[in-house]
Amino acid sequence: MAEKKKRKGTMKGHSISGGQKRPTKSGAGMTKKGVAKYRRDNPGSKLKTAVTGSVKKGSKDSKRRKSYCARSAGQMKKFPKAAKNPNSRLRQARKRWKC
Numbered sequence: 001m002a003e004k005k006k007r008k009g010t011m012k013g014h015s016i017s018g019g020q021k022r023p024t025k026s027g028a029g030m031t032k033k034g035v036a037k038y039r040r041d042n043p044g045s046k047l048k049t050a051v052t053g054s055v056k057k058g059s060k061d062s063k064r065r066k067s068y069c070a071r072s073a074g075q076m077k078k079f080p081k082a083a084k085n086p087n088s089r090l091r092q093a094r095k096r097w098k099c
Contacts, residue, residue, distance in 0.1 A: 014038070027096035028089040050097050069099035 014020040020034030039045045055061040082088040
């Protein structure tokens, strides 16, 4: 029998009920628990939680936020249906990141 290999970088096994993802009502995105699980499953990963607080201009966190906002703006173009819905995971996550 051939063993099934888990694809690296996949979010399979992460759920809201398992506590790894936030529900859309509380801003979507991943929780600390979810990030920890992802990093266990994918050694060498540098995944971090969202930058939600106030940050100094030009700091590392400020640059991460700017980068995330730029990437997620591309997702808004790619998925116009999600972009129009204020309760979509994409819109809620962007709001949480203060994009």
